[in-house]
Amino acid sequence: MTDDYEHYEAVVVGAGPGGAAAAATLARNGIETLVLERGVDAGSKNVSGGLLYAEESSPYTIDDLFPGFREEASDREVTEHYIHNIAGRNVKTFDLHDLHHHDTEWADSVLRRKMDSWLAREVHEMTRETGGGLLTEVRVNGLLREGAEIVGVTLDELDPIKADVIIGADGVNSELARDAGLMDWEEPDEWFQGVKAVAQMPEGAIEERFDVDEDEGVAHLFSGDLFENVRGGGFLYTNDQSLSIGTVFHLDSIADQRAEPQELLDNLLTHPLLADWIGDEYTELEYSAKLVPDSKKVAHPSPYRDRLLLVGDAAGQMQAQGPIIKGMNHAVTAGALAAEAFVDAKSRGDTSAAGERYVTKLENEGVMDKLRPTRYRTLGRLGEVGPVASAMNAVTDSVVGRTAISALGDRAESLFNSPFLMGMLPDTRMGYVTVPTVVAEQLGSPVEGESTVEPPELDDRIGDLTYDVDEGNPHIELRDNSFAASGTAVTACPVSAKDFGGGCYRDEYVGSNGTEEHVVSLDTQPCVECGTCAVVADTNWTHPRGGKGVEYEQG
Amino acid sequence: MHSVVLTKGVPDFREGQVSFDEDGHLERGKTPTVMNPNDRHALRAALQTKVRKGGTVSLMSMGPPGYMEVLQEGMRDVYADDLYLLSDREMGAADTWATAMTVATGIQKLDDPPDLVFAGFKTADGETGHTGPQTEWCLDMPLVTHVISLDIDDDEGVLRAKRLVEGDVEEIETVEAPLPAFVVADPEFEPTYRKAEHRLKHKDLREQTRERAAEFGEYLDDDSDLDVAEYDRFTMWDHTALNLDPDFIGLDGSPTIVAGVDPIPKAPSEREATMVDPDDEGAMERVVDELAPYAAGD
Ligand SMILES: Cc1cc2nc3c(=O)[nH]c(=O)nc-3n(C[C@H](O)[C@H](O)[C@H](O)COP(=O)(O)OP(=O)(O)OC[C@H]3O[C@@H](n4cnc5c(N)ncnc54)[C@H](O)[C@@H]3O)c2cc1C
Numbered sequence A: 001m002t003d004d005y006e007h008y009e010a011v012v013v014g015a016g017p018g019g020a021a022a023a024a025t026l027a028r029n030g031i032e033t034l035v036l037e038r039g040v041d042a043g044s045k046n047v048s049g050g051l052l053y054a055e056e057s058s059p060y061t062i063d064d065l066f067p068g069f070r071e072e073a074s075d076r077e078v079t080e081h082y083i084h085n086i087a088g089r090n091v092k093t094f095d096l097h098d099l100h101h102h103d104t105e106w107a108d109s110v111l112r113r114k115m116d117s118w119l120a121r122e123v124h125e126m127t128r129e130t131g132g133g134l135l136t137e138v139r140v141n142g143l144l145r146e147g148a149e150i151v152g153v154t155l156d157e158l159d160p161i162k163a164d165v166i167i168g169a170d171g172v173n174s175e176l177a178r179d180a181g182l183m184d185w186e187e188p189d190e191w192f193q194g195v196k197a198v199a200q201m202p203e204g205a206i207e208e209r210f211d212v213d214e215d216e217g218v219a220h221l222f223s224g225d226l227f228e229n230v231r232g233g234g235f236l237y238t239n240d241q242s243l244s245i246g247t248v249f250h251l252d253s254i255a256d257q258r259a260e261p262q263e264l265l266d267n268l269l270t271h272p273l274l275a276d277w278i279g280d281e282y283t284e285l286e287y288s289a290k291l292v293p294d295s296k297k298v299a300h301p302s303p304y305r306d307r308l309l310l311v312g313d314a315a316g317q318m319q320a321q322g323p324i325i326k327g328m329n330h331a332v333t334a335g336a337l338a339a340e341a342f343v344d345a346k347s348r349g350d351t352s353a354a355g356e357r358y359v360t361k362l363e364n365e366g367v368m369d370k371l372r373p374t375r376y377r378t379l380g381r382l383g384e385v386g387p388v389a390s391a392m393n394a395v396t397d398s399v400v401g402r403t404a405i406s407a408l409g410d411r412a413e414s415l416f417n418s419p420f421l422m423g424m425l426p427d428t429r430m431g432y433v434t435v436p437t438v439v440a441e442q443l444g445s446p447v448e449g450e451s452t453v454e455p456p457e458l459d460d461r462i463g464d465l466t467y468d469v470d471e472g473n474p475h476i477e478l479r480d481n482s483f484a485a486s487g488t489a490v491t492a493c494p495v496s497a498k499d500f501g502g503g504c505y506r507d508e509y510v511g512s513n514g515t516e517e518h519v520v521s522l523d524t525q526p527c528v529e530c531g532t533c534a535v536v537a538d539t540n541w542t543h544p545r546g547g548k549g550v551e552y553e554q555g
Numbered sequence B: 001m002h003s004v005v006l007t008k009g010v011p012d013f014r015e016g017q018v019s020f021d022e023d024g025h026l027e028r029g030k031t032p033t034v035m036n037p038n039d040r041h042a043l044r045a046a047l048q049t050k051v052r053k054g055g056t057v058s059l060m061s062m063g064p065p066g067y068m069e070v071l072q073e074g075m076r077d078v079y080a081d082d083l084y085l086l087s088d089r090e091m092g093a094a095d096t097w098a099t100a101m102t103v104a105t106g107i108q109k110l111d112d113p114p115d116l117v118f119a120g121f122k123t124a125d126g127e128t129g130h131t132g133p134q135t136e137w138c139l140d141m142p143l144v145t146h147v148i149s150l151d152i153d154d155d156e157g158v159l160r161a162k163r164l165v166e167g168d169v170e171e172i173e174t175v176e177a178p179l180p181a182f183v184v185a186d187p188e189f190e191p192t193y194r195k196a197e198h199r200l201k202h203k204d205l206r207e208q209t210r211e212r213a214a215e216f217g218e219y220l221d222d223d224s225d226l227d228v229a230e231y232d233r234f235t236m237w238d239h240t241a242l243n244l245d246p247d248f249i250g251l252d253g254s255p256t257i258v259a260g261v262d263p264i265p266k267a268p269s270e271r272e273a274t275m276v277d278p279d280d281e282g283a284m285e286r287v288v289d290e291l292a293p294y295a296a297g298d
């Protein structure tokens, strides 16, 4: 029976930047490559903030692999980058020029539906010539094994497929990584949760309000007390005709503080600092969310098993360089390196050595050190240990700390611009909340004006999304419906909220035999497949079948 | 593997497209003509065969020149390769028998005799379901109707199909028939592509046929000076080309006598209604009293 299975030299799972880079590199080397993507279109499942970096030190950037990328698939070249430290109305802005330009060839804003679907068309053409191609609406649901060895993939829509190499580029919450035992979804502190709104802009408004040329863009970051002590920050990037405004928070912080992600996003949208940029009419084109791995903690040092090589988010290769988020670029580099490793291994007649070669390349090209900086491993982590963290926090917020920050004055700006410092910032409240708040209070000045932005309610946000619901076939099941085990999802799920009946998670009290139990129930219909409840609740979590579920138009 | 799919244009009965006059008669002139919806299932079955086994799919119809648009639709949406229209005045007003005669002759005239002929189950306008089987009778091929899944074994030269017995979804039988054969696809027909290779080929075909359909569309454009007779994937045959005696086709060749057409009357409303003010408590109580016997199951 096994002999009947289709075979391709390479199977790439996922058509995000990691998968696209791998597939292009494989195809260029004449490897017969099949790319499998679960969305109706590449990009229809994907979310990013949208600042794609091409690093000078990187062996591969996306425009190396796809000439024409910047003309066709990205939005604006972002040349200015600021961070705003916020305390109430007080704002102190630092120019992140040096950090932004450090090791940067270019940085473009992108929207993922546009970007990934363009990439997918290119990839299909390239891979088709090798006898493979790219298919959408097919979901890989596991690994095909012979004995204990991984030899291919199994799918919902197709018969199993064997391959000499499987590139797992299936993003965060990779089912392949989980199946191979390379990643688990247990610890909230290993993940960030990103939530984003795309706001429509009238023609010419971006140029006028941000004072940029037609093809130029700006990036703004926000931190301080506007996020109710939840650790993380906000961003605003200019696209061609829209703004991407979002937040990225540590998932453990969202979970522990029972924060409502959509409300934190609204805090940003309605801050007076953004009023002039957004303008009087706020038109939200799309609300979206997704988990983001924290490479400092989860970048797998040896992301392969047998013929399976993980790249990008699937391998945890998502770097938070202080406030700057770099995931797409690393996915591209890793994808190309994994492909290269297979090509090398094949040319030496031993395809089974691809995994080892890939790890060596990640090390030699300096990728691993960006993802898991040695200095963070020692200094940063120390700062996260409970008593140390709260002591540091208290110092910053004390008279001593405040005096020090005042004395620093605008020299504080240069500290924010140090890639070295930003790489070792501990993940504590200090970095995200206390320092920015104190900076804003001591050095900032109040913003004038009021915001007139009225963000849509959650049910409107859900109502505006496109879904193809897989009736009677929910992709997530609650394993333990007690509030103690799964209640965090009621608030942490970006499309659920306490006392909101139209979301995925709800809590209720049910009485039986005179006792009252606090339980949660789940309806996957409005699910945006962000992955949050895979970590914070006790579930059997999978992605929907090919083509089913949410379909992002912007991403 | 050569498949021929028979299709017919029908009024577009979809909401917003169809228009009726005051007496409830269909206004043909104002209602666009589209491919008979059930014929899509036939085309899909033929396409599945082509994707899995290679070969070509020809789409054939008998009708007025306006049906060229219907053929184009079949090319664009369900990836037909070659289009045939059997058309002239003599063929007009044919019943199912005269149509079957004409279409069977068209099929026999093809240079590449088909291995499979497909028809959809019933047309949306006539609803007889006769044309397919009658054509098959003229061609003298084995007939398999109500097909919901299909597999071709070209080594053995047979088809294996699952079909609904008596059109009943509860009862499914598996049948085998030698090729060439005539297949009537049931609306329940579902093509399956469980191999990546097949899906990739399907994707290639979509690209190719979309381009072809657009090309054909340029010939059909009213403003174009291209001559549709020049388009190499389209063939139009009249009764002389088919060598058919006008007495045996069209209205003259149609033995069916329509005894009369009874409009289906609208059901007269026989129920009485009483308006109730929801704010009037007494009235609401009366409603509850009235409903009580029903609730009790009486
Ligand atoms: C709010 C937010 C802001 C961000 N901001 C930035 C930023 O500014 N800059 C930056 O560089 N990065 C940013 N990121 C991170 C970035 O989006 C990711 O690191 C990047 O997308 C990872 O790329 P990838 O190719 O590994 O995975 P993805 O882009 O997630 O692609 C995975 C693909 O695999 C498909 N797939 C998944 N499972 C299956 C399956 N079982 N079968 C078939 N297909 C499957 C998915 O549909 C998807 O197309 C942000 C993320 C978020 C959520």
Ligand code: SF4
Binding pocket: A476, A489, A492, A493, A494, A495, A496, A504, A505, A524, A526, A527, A528, A529, A530, A531, A532, A533, A534
């Ligand atoms: S149900 Fe889970 S995966 Fe879906 S949106 Fe909510 S938290 Fe995310």
